[in-house]
Amino acid sequence: MSAAFVILLLITVGAAVFVVTTKNIVHAAVFLGFTLLGLAGLYLLLGAPFVAFAQVMVYVGAVTVLILFAVMLTAQRLMREPRYGSQWRVAAGLAAAVVFGCMFWVINATSWPISPLKQDLSNSSEYLTQFTSGLLGSYLLPFEVASLLLLVALVGAVVLAKEERE
């Protein structure tokens, strides 16, 4: 394991722990930004620079800011949310731990068909060629459907959030 991987792992998981445990929702949104940045770093390590930059632009740039706006617009009692009782939280923690245990077991028990990396494409112009020929070639239909989905979501969000006036 390289040092960069360990640092990104600590940033990602550590910030995610704060996201779900902090009481202040503004803090949760900011820590979510750190988690997303750490994930972008992991994508870079995995040889996926395009995904990493899309992550930074869409998630860190847009979704986090959108969430912060929603928190501000629905602020109540200094943004502290009333929490469930400790019993409920222990039960939720148990449920999450059981799911994690199952996934841990499956990940370790499976022998993954790993194919060795012959060539690191992420630094060459070959990367974009292959990536876009996938995005606009094999996955052209999902690509067009995604554009339709974005249009519908845009119109839907405007209609839902618009103030109704008589």
Next chain:
Amino acid sequence: MTTTPPATLEAFLLIGAMLFCLGIYGALTRRNAVAILISIELMLNAANLNLVAFARFVDHSHISGQPFAIFVITVAAAEAAVGLAIVLCVYRNIRHINVDQINLLKW
């Protein structure tokens, strides 16, 4: 040019599993609808990390899983926009967004 990977596939999958379970815990324990949406974003990102990791380690061309990750990011952005618009709509109507007290449809 062969490159050594920064970590094993299992390490990346375990990070994904951890993020997903933290998302489950957050979605179950939060009452504020925006905080639940934040937890759902965590879970979506965990799935995304798995997709990119599989593309890097298992797929032969090492790239064809990445458009999937882009599609997940697209859908997550649309989900966040519509979800937060619904939250604003609920807030305008009943002045709070605690999901356990939104019971207009309960009888």
